[in-house]
Amino acid sequence: MSKSKLKNWAKVGLLSVLWCGGLGQTPAQDAESQSAALDRLPKVWQERVHRLTREEFEATLSFWAEKFAPTLTVTKLGESAEGLGIFQIEITDTLVPDTDKQRALITALHGGPERSGTTACLHLIEWLLGESPEAVETRRKQRIRFIPVPNPYAYFVTDRFGNSLKIDPYTGGGVANWDLKTVTFKALDRSPEIRAVIEAIDDFQPEVHLDLHGTGLQ
Structure with a gap:
């Protein structure tokens, strides 16, 4: 593989990884981490949260x-x-x-x-x-x-x-x-x-x- 093609391939690969939300994460892993983050948020439709008085x-x-x-x-x-x-x-x-x-x-x-x-x-x-x-x-x-x-x-x-x-x-x-x-x-x-x-x-x-x-x- 030529150096120019190798550089282009590396750029595409890096962008794909960054697009997935972080180095070393696949799209499935990124979706899973986002889902876990959402699960940790208060669910105001299920349980009333405290509001500033x-x-x-x-x-x-x-x-x-x-x-x-x-x-x-x-x-x-x-x-x-x-x-x-x-x-x-x-x-x-x-x-x-x-x-x-x-x-x-x-x-x-x-x-x-x-x-x-x-x-x-x-x-x-x-x-x-x-x-x-x-x-x-x-x-x-x-x-x-x-x-x-x-x-x-x-x-x-x-x-x-x-x-x-x-x-x-x-x-x-x-x-x-x-x-x-x-x-x-x-x-x-x-x-x-x-x-x-x-x-x-x-x-x-x-x-x-x-x-x-x-x-x-x-």
Whole structure:
């Protein structure tokens, strides 16, 4: 076999192995390992899994604020119609002046039924509090604010998109609730969740806003 043919054969063989999910695995072995991984996941359709409660969430925020001050601060932006708190978390290196820092806002506006958006927010907060070179550099160069549970009624009570007055903080409840000429929301009295997010954006003026979503529970 010529060297060129041997090289081509080796490339095809390597790609085939990688396509199977890892060195030394056949397609059957790869399928078996994937099946085993799926079997280890919680089966929420068979047995109810624990979901984060409001008490656990607020206790976590208090723990973070105490342990990681002044790097992390917690601010209460407002309350739902039921009196459930809407909280904002900021992370930055306070030893570095804010003058030239980038401003990033991360939310989970559908965090009621789409719980993985909120989960991603909380995991990112934990990562940013770590000592990896990337986390340290991010804290030095950015101010990052999080609103992981903008709609506490949906997240902790119903697992549905809207608040108790059926307004979805992500959509605003439809075009009728917006003044499109002035780009203002007309139903703030019926959506303290939207009021909290809008005021947070106006105050912070983020250069980037990332809204995390996920698979709905419906």
